Amino acid sequence: MTRWLLLLAVIMPFWTAPAQTPAPSTGVKASHGKALALYAPPPDYPVEARERRLTGSGIALLQVDQKTGYVTAGRMLKSTGHVILDNAALTAFRRWRFKPGTLRQIQIPIHYTINGKT
Numbered sequence: 001m002t003r004w005l006l007l008l009a010v011i012m013p014f015w016t017a018p019a020q021t022p023a024p025s026t027g028v029k030a031s032h033g034k035a036l037a038l039y040a041p042p043p044d045y046p047v048e049a050r051e052r053r054l055t056g057s058g059i060a061l062l063q064v065d066q067k068t069g070y071v072t073a074g075r076m077l078k079s080t081g082h083v084i085l086d087n088a089a090l091t092a093f094r095r096w097r098f099k100p101g102t103l104r105q106i107q108i109p110i111h112y113t114i115n116g117k118t
Helices: 002-014 030-036 047-051 083-093
Strands: 037-039 056-064 071-078 105-112
Touching: 047 083, 056 083, 071 083, 083 105
Parallel strands: none
Antiparallel strands: 056 071, 056 105
């Protein structure tokens, strides 16, 4: 449970808008990211990755349907360095939902760390 809270605490404050989307309706400032997310389950930290002590940081790019707020696609702009961690992050992020009419895409940083407790 502590790992979930740590992971969520690391992800939530760093939401950023893609640099290539200058129009206000297509991006989000970091300070407004939480307000736009209606449903945002945290990414899983797969057991295999924890057992192998895999860590890494990356950035996911999500495409959002402006009418519904549902994520329609996601990919890693910057890999965590491990396919298993990238896939876990994308699986969760593809389930996210945002306030309709606010975003077309959003970049979300992800940080997987081992906090010294096993």
